[in-house]
Amino acid sequence: MAKINDMAAKPIVWTIAGSDSGGGAGIQADLLTLQDLGCYGCSVITAITAQNSVAVTAVEPVTPRMLRAQLETLKADLYPSAVKIGLIANQPQLDFLADWLGENLPGVPVILDPVMVASCGGDLQSPDNTCPDKTGERSGLDFSPFAGKISLITPNKAELSRLIGRLLNDDDALEWAANVLWQAFGGSILAKGGDCPWQQSKARDLLLLGDIATISPLHRRQGFWLSNERVATVHNHGSGCTLSSAIAAFVAKGLVLPDAVLLAKAYVFEGLRQASAVGSGPGPLARTGMPESLAAMASIHRLHESRSHRLPTKGFTRLGHDLGVYPVVADIDMLETLLEAGANPIQLRIKGEIGPGSAAEADIIRAIALGRQHRARVFINDHWRLAISHGAFGVHLGQEDIEAVPLDAIAEAGMALGLSSHGLFEALLALELNPSYLALGHIFPTTTKEMPSKPQGLETLALLAKIVSTAVPTVAIGGIEAGNLPEVAATGVDSIAVVRAVTEASEPATAFRALADAWEMRNAR
Numbered sequence: 366m367a368k369i370n371d372m373a374a375k376p377i378v379w380t381i382a383g384s385d386s387g388g389g390a391g392i393q394a395d396l397l398t399l400q401d402l403g404c405y406g407c408s409v410i411t412a413i414t415a416q417n418s419v420a421v422t423a424v425e426p427v428t429p430r431m432l433r434a435q436l437e438t439l440k441a442d443l444y445p446s447a448v449k450i451g452l453i454a455n456q457p458q459l460d461f462l463a464d465w466l467g468e469n470l471p472g473v474p475v476i477l478d479p480v481m482v483a484s485c486g487g488d489l490q491s492p493d494n495t496c497p498d499k500t501g502e503r504s505g506l507d508f509s510p511f512a513g514k515i516s517l518i519t520p521n522k523a524e525l526s527r528l529i530g531r532l533l534n535d536d537d538a539l540e541w542a543a544n545v546l547w548q549a550f551g552g553s554i555l556a557k558g559g560d561c562p563w564q565q566s567k568a569r570d571l572l573l574l575g576d577i578a579t580i581s582p583l584h585r586r587q588g589f590w591l592s593n594e595r596v597a598t599v600h601n602h603g604s605g606c607t608l609s610s611a612i613a614a615f616v617a618k619g620l621v622l623p624d625a626v627l628l629a630k631a632y633v634f635e636g637l638r639q640a641s642a643v644g645s646g647p648g649p650l651a652r653t654g655m656p657e658s659l660a661a662m663a664s665i666h667r668l669h670e671s672r673s674h675r676l677p678t679k680g681f682t683r684l685g686h687d688l689g690v691y692p693v694v695a696d697i698d699m700l701e702t703l704l705e706a707g708a709n710p711i712q713l714r715i716k717g718e719i720g721p722g723s724a725a726e727a728d729i730i731r732a733i734a735l736g737r738q739h740r741a742r743v744f745i746n747d748h749w750r751l752a753i754s755h756g757a758f759g760v761h762l763g764q765e766d767i768e769a770v771p772l773d774a775i776a777e778a779g780m781a782l783g784l785s786s787h788g789l790f791e792a793l794l795a796l797e798l799n800p801s802y803l804a805l806g807h808i809f810p811t812t813t814k815e816m817p818s819k820p821q822g823l824e825t826l827a828l829l830a831k832i833v834s835t836a837v838p839t840v841a842i843g844g845i846e847a848g849n850l851p852e853v854a855a856t857g858v859d860s861i862a863v864v865r866a867v868t869e870a871s872e873p874a875t876a877f878r879a880l881a882d883a884w885e886m887r888n889a890r
């Protein structure tokens with residue numbers, strides 16, 4: 366039987382790196398990772414290394430002609446969606462690569478892993494580039510030609526120390542050095558803590574995000590610690606290569622950088638957990654496929670927590686997983702019509718300031734009363750003070766409210782809390798508050814609201830639903846309507862929220878009932 370060729374659908378990712386004859390790191394680890402994560406990997410070899418699991422015995426750079434030939438040949442036919450750069454053998458290679466990428470692949474995301482030391486201890490750059498981490502002197506390659514040209518640079522502590530020319534002995538020093546690099550390079554920085562001896566049970570990486578247009582303005586130019594449990598294994602050969610190629614793979618698949626970093630960290634975490642020896646030294650990471658377990662995800666802590674309120678000690682009202690079809694409306698008459706049609710839950714979403722005695726305030730008060738009358742769960746969007754003072758069932762808030770609103774007041778009032786998220790990074794930030802439900806948006810293009818992020822699509826929705834649905838009821842929102850409901854249902858998300866599919870229908874109550882019936886039938890088919 367003919368084998369189905371699924372390569373066409375796979376994003377192309379280039380790895381520009383060194384060959385590891387031992388198979389655990391470099392080009393070999395990158396190609397295994399890219400294949401495992403559903404990408405088509407192409408390689409540009411910068412150097413051939415003779416190494417096994419215990420030693421690097423020789424490093425030979427490819428000629429400048431060969432380096433250029435690989436790049437030009439690939440560009441002519443296999444244009445990449447993302448590029449990962451690993452080992453660069455010498456300064457002329459680096460200078461050439463920085464120029465060539467800038468001129469030939471404008472706009473293609475580049476993930477730079479400034480490889481200097483193999484996990485078996487060997488220095489991988491040419492002999493004149495030596496600088497033991499222990500001295501803290503700056504030496505090795507000058508990476509400055511890459512400034513302004515890369516999306517993310519991923520040094521470990523030893524590499525950061527050499528890039529900055531300072532010894533790094535604690536998290537404060539790591540943070541300082543990462544900031545220096547950030548100022549110099551632009552883009553984003555992931556300063557990895559896996560080789561920090563002062564970090565004990567946790568492996569903590571510092572992520573400094575650049576001005577990324579497709580993430581929330583809240584998270585642009587902000588820093589976050591990402592911590593996973595430290596995996597007690599010596600089998601970590603190629604972990605840095607695996608991490609950076611996994612980030613490139615996820616970016617190529619359309620995930621925003623913070624989500625790509627979190628997924629790649631989870632991939633490395635699982636790879637380390639299941640790693641085993643191949644030679645007599647550190648073995649390679651296992652290839653464990655798409656990470657889908659919440660337990661593998663890092664916990665996220667803002668670098669400079671600005672929260673002035675207590676985190677809720679009392680939990681928010683718990684809800685069942687299936688909230689069915691959840692209409693979100695701006696008009697009180699529409700809300701009443703839909704309550705009469707059986708909507709439960711339902712949300713009143715009035716944007717903008719609401720003054721005392723205003724018509725909008727009266728609408729909120731009436732919505733809450735109607736909810737009681739119909740025994741339905743009415744959520745109030747944004748206006749949490751009014752929701753509390755008039756005894757709403759729940760409040761729906763956005764990511765920007767997580768820091769600004771005293772969430773403990775909502776919990777103390779015995780109310781439910783729904784939180785928005787746009788991608789994995791925001792979902793994990795919201796999950797730390799254990800909300801009553803988590804909205805995953807926006808799935809398809811929407812005209813109801815201006816969004817900085819791109820639509821997530823069904824594949825990402827399925828992944829997010831798998832990761833977080835074990836912990837919290839999930840609600841998909843954004844562009845959902847009768848035509849795409851079956852595909853949305855197939856992702857495994859618990860519920861759907863809709864605006865236009867109901868409010869712009871000629872008969873909103875009928876449209877709501879049709880959606881609700883279709884949703885109820887989804888598992889019966």
Ligand SMILES: Cc1ncc(COP(=O)(O)OP(=O)(O)O)c(N)n1
Nearest residue numbers: 746747761762763764785804842862
């Ligand atoms: C169910 C549901 N999901 C998402 C939103 C969006 O909330 P938020 O991010 O706070 O944006 P605004 O709605 O306030 O513009 C929602 N309201 N409901």
Ligand SMILES: Cc1nc(C(=O)O)sc1CCOP(=O)(O)O
Nearest residue numbers: 806807811813843844863864865
């Ligand atoms: C209010 C809202 N929040 C979103 C989010 O992604 O957080 S998308 C959205 C609008 C959804 O409207 P429609 O169903 O008309 O596309």
Ligand SMILES: [Mg+2]
Nearest residue numbers: 747761762763
């Ligand atoms: Mg809001």
